[in-house]
Amino acid sequence: MSELGPVSSVAVSPIAVSPTAVSPMEAELRALRASGRKLLVPYLTGGLGPWTEHLRAMADAGADVIEVGIPFSDPAMDGPVIQQASELALRSGTTPGSVLADLRGVDAGVPLVAMTYYNLVFHMGDERMAGELAEAGVSGVVLPDVPMEEQGPWRAAADPAGIDTVLMAGPITPDDRLARVCEQSRGYIYGVNLMGITGERASLGEQGAVLARRIKALTDKPVLMGFGVSTPEQAVEVSAEADGAIVGTAVVRRILDGETPEQLHAFIASLRKALDAG
Amino acid sequence: MTSSPPDSSFMGEPDATGRFGRFGGRFIPETLMPACIELDAAFRDAWADAAFRAELDELLSSYAGRPSPLTECHRLSEEIGVRVLLKREDLNHTGSHKINNVLGQALLTKRMGKTRLVAETGAGQHGVATATAAALMGFECTVYMGEVDMERQKLNVFRMRLLGAEVRPALSGSRTLKDAVNEAMRDWVATVETSHYCLGSVMGPHPYPWLVRELHRVIGDEARQQTRALLDGADPDVVVACVGGGSNAAGIFSGFADTSAALVGVEPAGGAAVGAGIPGVVHGMHSYLMQDEWGQVEEAHSISAGLDYPGVGPEHAHLSDIGRAQYHPVTDDEVINAFQVLTRTEGIIPALEPAHGLAWILREAPSMQGHTVLLNLSGRGDKDVAQMMDILEGERS
Numbered sequence: 122m123s124e125l126g127p128v129s130s131v132a133v134s135p136i137a138v139s140p141t142a143v144s145p146m147e148a149e150l151r152a153l154r155a156s157g158r159k160l161l162v163p164y165l166t167g168g169l170g171p172w173t174e175h176l177r178a179m180a181d182a183g184a185d186v187i188e189v190g191i192p193f194s195d196p197a198m199d200g201p202v203i204q205q206a207s208e209l210a211l212r213s214g215t216t217p218g219s220v221l222a223d224l225r226g227v228d229a230g231v232p233l234v235a236m237t238y239y240n241l242v243f244h245m246g247d248e249r250m251a252g253e254l255a256e257a258g259v260s261g262v263v264l265p266d267v268p269m270e271e272q273g274p275w276r277a278a279a280d281p282a283g284i285d286t287v288l289m290a291g292p293i294t295p296d297d298r299l300a301r302v303c304e305q306s307r308g309y310i311y312g313v314n315l316m317g318i319t320g321e322r323a324s325l326g327e328q329g330a331v332l333a334r335r336i337k338a339l340t341d342k343p344v345l346m347g348f349g350v351s352t353p354e355q356a357v358e359v360s361a362e363a364d365g366a367i368v369g370t371a372v373v374r375r376i377l378d379g380e381t382p383e384q385l386h387a388f389i390a391s392l393r394k395a396l397d398a399g
Numbered sequence: 400m401t402s403s404p405p406d407s408s409f410m411g412e413p414d415a416t417g418r419f420g421r422f423g424g425r426f427i428p429e430t431l432m433p434a435c436i437e438l439d440a441a442f443r444d445a446w447a448d449a450a451f452r453a454e455l456d457e458l459l460s461s462y463a464g465r466p467s468p469l470t471e472c473h474r475l476s477e478e479i480g481v482r483v484l485l486k487r488e489d490l491n492h493t494g495s496h497k498i499n500n501v502l503g504q505a506l507l508t509k510r511m512g513k514t515r516l517v518a519e520t521g522a523g524q525h526g527v528a529t530a531t532a533a534a535l536m537g538f539e540c541t542v543y544m545g546e547v548d549m550e551r552q553k554l555n556v557f558r559m560r561l562l563g564a565e566v567r568p569a570l571s572g573s574r575t576l577k578d579a580v581n582e583a584m585r586d587w588v589a590t591v592e593t594s595h596y597c598l599g600s601v602m603g604p605h606p607y608p609w610l611v612r613e614l615h616r617v618i619g620d621e622a623r624q625q626t627r628a629l630l631d632g633a634d635p636d637v638v639v640a641c642v643g644g645g646s647n648a649a650g651i652f653s654g655f656a657d658t659s660a661a662l663v664g665v666e667p668a669g670g671a672a673v674g675a676g677i678p679g680v681v682h683g684m685h686s687y688l689m690q691d692e693w694g695q696v697e698e699a700h701s702i703s704a705g706l707d708y709p710g711v712g713p714e715h716a717h718l719s720d721i722g723r724a725q726y727h728p729v730t731d732d733e734v735i736n737a738f739q740v741l742t743r744t745e746g747i748i749p750a751l752e753p754a755h756g757l758a759w760i761l762r763e764a765p766s767m768q769g770h771t772v773l774l775n776l777s778g779r780g781d782k783d784v785a786q787m788m789d790i791l792e793g794e795r796s
Contacts, residue, residue: 194695244694291430318587
């Protein structure tokens with residue numbers, strides 16, 4: 122498949138979506154939740170090795186949504202593992218265009234959410250990026266360096282394009298901001314378990330559970346907890362008060378260690394099994 | 400809803416979103432928003448508090464050695480036909496202008512009840528200043544420095560450690576200043592409840608670009624009085640400063656923004672963010688940024704670790720946008736020459752950073768004959784002597 126040129130223009134086909142309507146991804150997650158299932162959302166770095174094969178393996182092993190990192194040169198919210206993955210992917214020639222092109226060829230059967238930093242969006246242009254993501258079949262986006270105050274131009278492009286903007290909330294997010302995050306986030310709410318950057322942790326404190334309870338008291342949108350979730354036990358732990366777990370670094374580390382799609386399938390299946398067993 | 404901001408060409412407050420014109424803002428994770436909002440409120444409160452201002456002024460004079468003098472370069476002026484005045488920030492305690500900002504932020508840290516400073520550093524001057532303030536006030540201190548810069552500036556690394564700071568290498572990316580900023584932000588997001596991020600330039604998320612400029616305003620305020628005293632009430636024709644992130648330039652420009660003086664920022668040719676003129680978003684701000692065709696941030700390359708930064712403070716992007724200040728690049732070779740010229744004609748060894756400013760003056764001297772130019776001599780060259788020895792001895796052998 123051909124890579125996108127950096128300046129080619131792709132027509133944005135606006136899909137009329139009211140900002141308060143339940144998006145297709147959110148509807149799907151609500152239905153899964155209603156069936157009694159805890160949601161499993163693994164993350165992987167786009168462009169790192171045979172990544173679309175890893176992505177398919179994770180979908181087959183029971184992921185409900187998959188987050189795809191579009192690597193950025195300066196990932197300030199990420200720990201050493203995702204930094205290394207980003208650097209390797211960039212060094213092998215990965216660009217936002219190549220990740221988008223690859224995504225267009227993937228039919229994972231689960232919603233995909235792109236995670237990246239705002240400069241890559243800003244540089245391409247909000248409208249064009251929203252259009253490209255929609256064309257590639259992506260359902261949502263997480264932009265960790267775009268807080269509510271700065272999301273205006275992006276939302277003006279993303280909402281009409283049908284791209285859910287997933288907002289993050291952290292342990293020290295005050296009540297008034299938390300209420301606005303819950304109101305403005307689309308698809309799901311990304312609860313950050315701890316104060317810090319992405320990366321595996323031997324144990325998770327109480328902060329995540331407290332945050333999950335605070336969010337659940339404010340909204341019935343799906344609530345997924347990420348950062349630090351490394352093992353099946355921790356996935357179960359953070360899902361207790363929330364609707365599911367996001368697992369990033371533990372996946373990326375395995376890919377960096379050279380795990381095959383089959384080996385990664387086994388890890389995701391172990392998370393799935395633990396969550397299903399509660 | 401908000402009152403209209405003061406005329407932004409005069410370097411007043413940014414608007415309610417932290418913007419100077421279209422630049423600035425606050426592009427940071429939600430987890431850091433409470434800290435930036437708290438810092439903004441704490442600074443507004445402190446800056447309006449006479450007791451805080453008096454405490455800072457007292458530290459600036461009895462500890463840092465302010466006011467810094469204005470030196471007229473008689474021999475150099477005669478040689479190049481331009482009257483050159485130096486604002487001697489090199490004579491401050493710790494050897495550069497960086498101490499102005501750090502003492503202010505350290506007092507703010509105390510006021511906010513925090514006990515640890517986190518900082519990034521390029522050449523090491525901001526790191527040394529931060530470690531110094533931490534020692535003075537009894538704070539813990541962690542400084543992030545690119546691994547490449549640690550090698551280039553070994554003496555400053557040792558100096559920070561002597562002062563009790565922990566120096567941690569930034570090992571990712573280009574392993575220079577931009578990566579040290581990333582590491583400092585990663586530390587801060589994990590420790591924000593007890594740590595203050597003592598950012599070293601007029602960059603980053605709001606309120607930093609404004610706060611750091613206000614803390615360096617003292618350079619411009621003093622220089623304006625000093626030049627008026629020397630020039631019979633007149634202002635210099637041109638005010639020149641080097642620009643990496645742009646803190647010393649913002650400080651001296653703020654004293655002359657409402658005069659008829661031309662304002663000139665000098666960037667290294669290998670790190671000319673304003674010169675490249677491509678807007679972007681990194682390190683919490685919207686500004687000009689060196690980046691590739693996809694928006695990946697590029698590495699800056701220059702002889703000076705302190706200017707090896709691919710971005711620039713948002714207020715500089717704005718001043719360039721509206722034409723109030725101009726920004727020009729100089730090459731490493733011009734800088735090496737300027738470093739030696741000032742040393743030999745005036746007996747002042749400048750840091751490589753302000754040598755950029757002088758390099759521009761030397762190049763443009765033919766078109767500025769008879770004019771008066773004020774250069775912010777932002778730091779002394781001791782830290783660069785070993786590097787210059789390698790370069791100059793290498794040339795001779």
